[in-house]
Amino acid sequence: MTSRNISPGLWFILPTMLLLATLIIYPMLSTVELSLTDSSGAFAGMRNFNVAISAPSTRLILFNTAYYVIGSVVFQLLLGILAGILLNQQFAGRSVVRSLMLIPWVVPGIVAAMTWAWMFHTDYGIINYMLMQLGIISEPVGWLTDPDTVMPALIAVNAWKMFPFVAVMVLAGLQSVPDELYEAVRVDGASFWHEIWHIMLPQLQPVLVSVTLLLTIWALDGITIIYSITGGGPANRSMIFPIQIYVQAFEYFEFNRAAAMAVLYFLFIAVIIVLYMRMFAAQDKD
Amino acid sequence: MAQVELNKVVKKYGAYEALHEVDMRVENGEFVVLVGPSGCGKSTLLRMIAGLEAISSGAISIGGRVVNDIRPKERDIAMVFQSYALYPHMTVRKNMSFALKLASVPQPEIDAAVERAASILGLGELLDRRPKQLSGGQRQRVAMGRAIVRNPQVFLFDEPLSNLDAKLRVQMRAEIRELHQRLGATTVYVTHDQIEAMTMADKIVVMRQGYIEQIGHPLELYDRPANLFVAGFIGSPAMNFIEGETSAASPQSFVAKDGTSITLPAGSAALDGRRVILAIRPEDLAVVGDGTPDAFAGKVVGVETTGPESVILLETCGTRVSLVLRERASLGVGQTVLLRADPAKLHFFESDDHGRRIIM
Incomplete structure (x- = not known):
C-alpha cells in the first residue's frame, strides 16, 4: 500500500494517536512488563502478583478503599443534591451563597487537606475545642489517630471538598426543568418533598449517573487528601490502594510489586466501571 | 361543579x-x-x-x-x-x-x-x-x-x-x-x-x-x-374603520376624510355633527352595480381567495377596507367598483382614545 492509498482521515488522527500512544499506551504496557519481571528485569511470572495478593495488609487496604470510595460518593451526592436543590430556590442573597459554596471545590487539595488536618488535631484542633466548649465531648477525640474515626474524618473532608461540584451539576440540571412541570405537580397536589422525589430526581437522573461515575473514579484515585493528612496511618487504617502503590514504588522502591498492584487495581476499577455502564446503559433503553 | x-x-x-x-x-x-x-x-x-x-x-x-x-x-x-x-x-x-x-x-x-x-x-x-x-x-x-x-x-x-x-x-x-x-x-x-x-x-x-x-x-x-x-x-378579517364626520343636515350622512359620503339610517340623531369612526364588518359591504343609491367608489388593491369566499382589499374613504364575497371574485387589481354599506349594520365609535361605542 502506498501513502496515496491511505485514507486522509488516518493522517489527521495520526498526531493524536502518537501522543496517546506515548503518554498512555506505552506506560501501560511498560507497567504490565514491570509487573511480570523482577528487579533485575528477568521474567518472574505471577510472583509479584502472588506477593501482592497474599500480603497480610491487602484485605484491609481493599476494605479501606471500598469504604472510602462508597462513603465519599454517597456523602458527596447527598450533600451536593441537597445544596443544588436549595440553591435553586428563590431567596435573598442567592447569588452570593452560590459563589461562596464553590470555595471548597476551588481551594487546592493540599491546602484543604492541611487545613483540615489542623482542624482535626487532637490537642490544638478547633473541632475538639468547639465540641468540648459545647459540652458534647468531655475529652479530646483523636480524630486522625483513632482507628475508628480516621476513615469517617477523611470521608468528611473528601465530601466537603467535592460536594460543590455535585451541587453545580445538580443546579444546572434543575434549571433545565421547565417551570410548568413544577406547576403541574403543584396543581396535582404535591408537597415540596413530592416535587423533589417525583420531578427533580427523575429529571436529574442522567446528570446524576454521569456525576456518580466521575465521583467514583476521582475517589478511586484520590491520593491527595489521605496521603497528606495521615499518609495511610494509623497502622494502615486509612491506607487505600493508590497510596499503597505509591508507597511501594517510591518509598520502598519495590517497582515490580507496585506495578503488579497497579495492574490489579486497574482491572478492579475496570470491572466496576464496566458494571456501572452496563447497569445504566440498560436503564436508558428502558 | x-x-x-x-x-x-x-x-x-x-x-x-x-x-x-x-x-x-x-x-x-x-x-x-x-x-x-x-x-x-x-x-x-x-x-x-x-x-x-x-x-x-x-x-x-x-x-x-x-x-x-x-x-x-x-x-x-x-x-x-x-x-x-x-x-x-x-x-x-x-x-x-x-x-x-x-x-x-x-x-x-x-x-x-x-x-x-x-x-x-x-x-x-x-x-x-x-x-x-x-x-x-x-x-x-x-x-x-x-x-x-x-x-x-x-x-x-x-x-x-x-x-x-x-x-x-x-x-x-x-x-x-x-x-x-x-x-x-x-x-x-x-x-x-x-x-x-x-x-x-x-x-x-x-x-x-x-x-x-x-x-x-x-x-x-x-x-x-x-x-x-x-x-x-373579534372577527376575521377584521372590522373596517373609517374616520370622518357626520353632518346634521337631512338626510344625515357620514363624510369620510377624503370626502366620500355615506348615507346614515334614519334616527341617527346621536351622531349630529360629530367626529366619529364608522365601522362595518367586511361581510356587510357589498359590490353593487351602477345606479344603486348610496353607493360609493373603491379601488381594488388586492384579492385573496380562500375557496368558498374571497376577501377583496380596497382603497376608499381615505383608508383601506376589506370586503368578503361569498363567491369567486372576478375582480382585478386596479379596477374601480361601486360599494354599498348595509345601513342597518353600521357601527359608530367615539374617535377618542377609548373609542367607546355610540349607542343610537
Missing part, C-alpha cells in the same frame, strides 16, 4: 400593575374564554385562579369559598398547560393517576377513574407509553385526561392548542367543546385566538393591558362590540 368569582382582583409586580381591579363571574358549568393579545394579563388571571400566582389585592372565590390564601392543590381545580407539562418519566397511566395517588385514593378507584377518562378520550391504547412516544395531539389528550381523572370543580386551560398545527387545532377545539358538554364542568379557557374564543365559549372575556374590555356571548361581542378594540379584535 362550582362558580368562580373575581372581585376587584389586582396583580402587581413591584410598582407595575399587570391587572387592574378585575371583576368577573363564571357561572356553574359555564365555558368562559379569556381572550386578548399577548401581555393583556389573561394568563396571569388564569394562574391566579389556579393559585400559581399570588393575588395582590381583591378576592377570588371558587364555589363560594375565598381561595386567596389557599394552595393550588386545595382549590379543587385541574389545569391543562400550554406545553402540556406531562411528567416525562411516567407512563400515560401514571401521569393520569398521579394526582389521585398523591391524594391517597385507593388503587381500584384510581384504575377505574383512569380507564374511564382513557375511554372518553380514546387513550386506551396509549396507557403504557411515555409522553415522548406520543404525537402532539395525543399529548394534548393525555393532559386533558390528567385533568378529567380528578373530577375537579373547575377546569383551567392555558392556551392548550397553540402548540398544535392548524388542522389538529380545529379537531381538538371540537373535542374540548364536546368534552365540556359531556362533563358540564365549569371551565376557564385562555387563548389569544379569537376564532377559538368565538367557536368554543359560552361567554367571552376580552382583555387588554390588564383591563377587561367587554364580557358577553360571542355573537353579542360580534354584533355589538363595546369599543374599537373589541370591534377590531
Whole structure:
C-alpha cells in the first residue's frame, strides 16, 4: 500500500494517536512488563502478583478503599443534591451563597487537606475545642489517630471538598426543568418533598449517573487528601490502594510489586466501571 | 361543579400593575374564554385562579369559598398547560393517576377513574407509553385526561392548542367543546385566538393591558362590540374603520376624510355633527352595480381567495377596507367598483382614545 492509498482521515488522527500512544499506551504496557519481571528485569511470572495478593495488609487496604470510595460518593451526592436543590430556590442573597459554596471545590487539595488536618488535631484542633466548649465531648477525640474515626474524618473532608461540584451539576440540571412541570405537580397536589422525589430526581437522573461515575473514579484515585493528612496511618487504617502503590514504588522502591498492584487495581476499577455502564446503559433503553 | 368569582382582583409586580381591579363571574358549568393579545394579563388571571400566582389585592372565590390564601392543590381545580407539562418519566397511566395517588385514593378507584377518562378520550391504547412516544395531539389528550381523572370543580386551560398545527387545532377545539358538554364542568379557557374564543365559549372575556374590555356571548361581542378594540379584535378579517364626520343636515350622512359620503339610517340623531369612526364588518359591504343609491367608489388593491369566499382589499374613504364575497371574485387589481354599506349594520365609535361605542 502506498501513502496515496491511505485514507486522509488516518493522517489527521495520526498526531493524536502518537501522543496517546506515548503518554498512555506505552506506560501501560511498560507497567504490565514491570509487573511480570523482577528487579533485575528477568521474567518472574505471577510472583509479584502472588506477593501482592497474599500480603497480610491487602484485605484491609481493599476494605479501606471500598469504604472510602462508597462513603465519599454517597456523602458527596447527598450533600451536593441537597445544596443544588436549595440553591435553586428563590431567596435573598442567592447569588452570593452560590459563589461562596464553590470555595471548597476551588481551594487546592493540599491546602484543604492541611487545613483540615489542623482542624482535626487532637490537642490544638478547633473541632475538639468547639465540641468540648459545647459540652458534647468531655475529652479530646483523636480524630486522625483513632482507628475508628480516621476513615469517617477523611470521608468528611473528601465530601466537603467535592460536594460543590455535585451541587453545580445538580443546579444546572434543575434549571433545565421547565417551570410548568413544577406547576403541574403543584396543581396535582404535591408537597415540596413530592416535587423533589417525583420531578427533580427523575429529571436529574442522567446528570446524576454521569456525576456518580466521575465521583467514583476521582475517589478511586484520590491520593491527595489521605496521603497528606495521615499518609495511610494509623497502622494502615486509612491506607487505600493508590497510596499503597505509591508507597511501594517510591518509598520502598519495590517497582515490580507496585506495578503488579497497579495492574490489579486497574482491572478492579475496570470491572466496576464496566458494571456501572452496563447497569445504566440498560436503564436508558428502558 | 362550582362558580368562580373575581372581585376587584389586582396583580402587581413591584410598582407595575399587570391587572387592574378585575371583576368577573363564571357561572356553574359555564365555558368562559379569556381572550386578548399577548401581555393583556389573561394568563396571569388564569394562574391566579389556579393559585400559581399570588393575588395582590381583591378576592377570588371558587364555589363560594375565598381561595386567596389557599394552595393550588386545595382549590379543587385541574389545569391543562400550554406545553402540556406531562411528567416525562411516567407512563400515560401514571401521569393520569398521579394526582389521585398523591391524594391517597385507593388503587381500584384510581384504575377505574383512569380507564374511564382513557375511554372518553380514546387513550386506551396509549396507557403504557411515555409522553415522548406520543404525537402532539395525543399529548394534548393525555393532559386533558390528567385533568378529567380528578373530577375537579373547575377546569383551567392555558392556551392548550397553540402548540398544535392548524388542522389538529380545529379537531381538538371540537373535542374540548364536546368534552365540556359531556362533563358540564365549569371551565376557564385562555387563548389569544379569537376564532377559538368565538367557536368554543359560552361567554367571552376580552382583555387588554390588564383591563377587561367587554364580557358577553360571542355573537353579542360580534354584533355589538363595546369599543374599537373589541370591534377590531373579534372577527376575521377584521372590522373596517373609517374616520370622518357626520353632518346634521337631512338626510344625515357620514363624510369620510377624503370626502366620500355615506348615507346614515334614519334616527341617527346621536351622531349630529360629530367626529366619529364608522365601522362595518367586511361581510356587510357589498359590490353593487351602477345606479344603486348610496353607493360609493373603491379601488381594488388586492384579492385573496380562500375557496368558498374571497376577501377583496380596497382603497376608499381615505383608508383601506376589506370586503368578503361569498363567491369567486372576478375582480382585478386596479379596477374601480361601486360599494354599498348595509345601513342597518353600521357601527359608530367615539374617535377618542377609548373609542367607546355610540349607542343610537
